[in-house]
């Protein structure tokens with residue numbers, strides 16, 4: 100029984116630690132499915148995190164904070180969308196610029212917020228709570244539904260996106276754009292409109308991830324709060340082979356490695372002794388895992404595992 | 420139907436005074452076109468004469484600089500392909516617009532504003548209903564992925580897709596360039612059925628016998644300009660060619676007797692190779708080629724042509740066997756070493772952008788890609804490359820505004836000329852050329868044959884992998900027939916008929932010519 104409880108506890112921690120990465124990974128998938136490589140995920144998360152935290156501190160209203168985070172990341176992705184889709188700039192460069200921009204803005208905004216804790220209303224609304232009925236489900240209940248509502252929301256979003264791509268007409272159209280925008284266009288699909296929609300929706304999800312990170316998980320502001328989670332998400336998009344359901348696995352794997360790192364901060368019990376491990380090495384674990392995972396992903400060769408064929412290309416109808 | 424009856428009929432599609440320029444290239448200048456319902460209308464013109472451009476304007480992909488378009492009596496201005504689809508205009512493009520990793524079904528319903536939720540069963544039924552309305556057999560598993568299909572099947576998907584979208588005008592851009600004769604025959608049956616259903620069909624093809632066989636009328640373009648529209652029944656191949664090229668062209672392939680070199684240039688022995696999925700693609704290929712001859716290779720597509728080419732050029736691995744070039748084993752050498760020894764290859768794959776070309780670079784760079792290795796030193800000699808490129812452009816009559824033009828902006832035929840030109844320019848001892856006239860217009864094709872003959876007369880060993888049996892029989896000194904990764908026989912073209920070759924290609928060995936006669940109808944070409 101005790102083992103079960105401690106496993107439950109660990110799973111809860113995993114879900115908690117993986118949720119912001121899950122949101123950002125889903126955001127990345129949305130962009131990339133429509134053929135837009137977005138390296139600005141990190142910047143978008145930081146925009147969402149900082150603006151929501153700022154509003155939370157100054158207005159104390161959780162919904163206003165959420166809205167501010169979403170709007171900030173939407174604005175960021177609108178810039179990116181306009182540049183890459185309408186002006187057909189290079190997606191890699193534009194995405195990197197977006198990250199630099201988001202990081203800078205969040206640092207500037209964060210100057211006044213360092214070290215201040217969130218008002219109680221925020222934690223009351225966004226903090227852990229047991230959802231009726233759902234929290235009674237064995238295993239799943241405690242892991243997902245006795246947490247911040249953001250945690251189950253991320254999983255639900257993943258499932259919805261999956262259904263969107265596999266079961267709906269517009270999901271199919273989106274996939275066609277990512278694979279071959281020329282074919283989509285010739286079939287009468289409005290490439291520009293779909294791309295905008297996907298990039299903006301993806302940006303929004305990154306923003307929500309950021310809001311979760313600052314207003315729920317951390318609860319306190321710190322410069323560059325994401326600590327590279329946006330970059331991890333870029334890798335997780337590949338790990339998930341653009342499948343939102345696998346993104347859950349990817350993000351939670353990240354959570355698990357982080358969790359292990361935290362657990363062994365006080366040393367690893369070994370033959371009755373405690374092996375002390377350098378904290379920096381433990382902090383590196385998630386990133387090292389990501390690199391290893393990407394290496395293994397590259398070993399799989401199957402057509403369906405390839406990125407959307409037109410990923411990273413701008414589309415102009417009259418081009419050859 | 421006669422010319423009069425078309426003049427009387429109301430044209431369903433009408434284009435008038437169409438102009439379109441891409442930068443300095445005037446692709447269409449004041450072009451007109453009229454097509455009626457229940458008509459198959461062929462468009463004929465050399466490579467780069469603006470046929471695809473004209474059709475792309477009819478489907479809303481390009482916007483005309485000037486001119487007017489009517490469809491079904493209505494003056495239209497298409498802002499996007501969607502507008503064209505809404506007016507019942509559908510096009511099967513030269514390069515298929517399909518998504519490889521999606522299923523046939525998904526590709527067909529792409530963009531059709533069906534229900535929000537995909538209903539798999541209903542969709543399959545609707546697709547089958549559409550097809551049966553046109554008396555067309557789907558003949559495909561709708562749940563197969565596109566990358567599992569043959570070229571002919573992919574094309575069928577494109578056609579079904581257009582019918583599914585309710586196309587009343589169907590445009591096909593060089594649909595037969597990559598089809599086998601059987602697939603072409605099937606396509607024509609479909610087109611004839613659609614004609615019965617009162618569709619207006621526009622077909623672009625370079626093969627004159629196809630124009631004569633399938634079309635009711637022909638419109639000829641030359642260098643972006645409208646030349647004439649004639650009734651197919653009232654014209655012939657010679658007249659069409661003259662209108663197209665603007666002068667009479669020599670459609671004769673002269674074969675000089677081969678002056679064989681004393682020593683063989685290359686000897687291939689017992690060549691075996693594994694193809695995809697671990698199936699043996701070459702099952703022991705033996706042949707010898709001498710300088711000063713053209714050795715033709717005939718075979719059904721996928722019989723091992725590609726593997727032979729790639730192994731000799733060092734791009735693929737053989738599992739066993741030997742390739743001795745000028746007395747030296749070359750199996751296992753790197754492509755660059757093989758190139759240095761004097762083997763050139765120009766391979767034109769099905770998607771037509773020749774192997775070994777970089778689409779986004781200009782002609783100079785593409786030419787230098789092969790020849791820069793002959794030069795020493797750290798820096799590129801662009802002046803040298805420019806001179807070579809200009810040379811090739813002139814010798815091969817590549818139509819391009821300049822040698823600085825990006826390759827992918829040229830029309831397909833001109834890209835192929837650059838490829839062949841570059842390889843010939845290296846003055847190889849062995850020239851391998853596969854499908855060099857794929858999609859080329861007549862003038863250009865004969866130009867290529869002429870070049871191959873010149874090479875042979877200059878003592879080069881030419882290995883020519885071809886598609887058209889008539890041509891192979893005319894140009895080759897010896898003809899090797901392959902089937903399923905094996906050499907069936909090496910024939911003297913003067914002593915065999917097309918039918919003999921066809922039977923060998925199908926794997927019927929040692930059957931008498933009498934047997935050949937009775938099986939004539941199943942004789943294939945490549």
Ligand SMILES: Nc1ncnc2c1ncn2[C@@H]1O[C@H](COP(=O)(O)OP(=O)(O)O)[C@@H](O)[C@H]1O
Pocket residue numbers: 417418419441444445446464465466467468469470471472473828829830831
């Ligand atoms: N999208 C494009 N961009 C630049 N040049 C083009 C484009 N499309 C066609 N061209 C040029 O216009 C001319 C006509 O090409 P095209 O219509 O493809 O010829 P055809 O189909 O008759 O072989 C060619 O010189 C080609 O290089």
Ligand SMILES: [Mg+2]
Pocket residue numbers: 470471472513592830
């Ligand atoms: Mg064309």
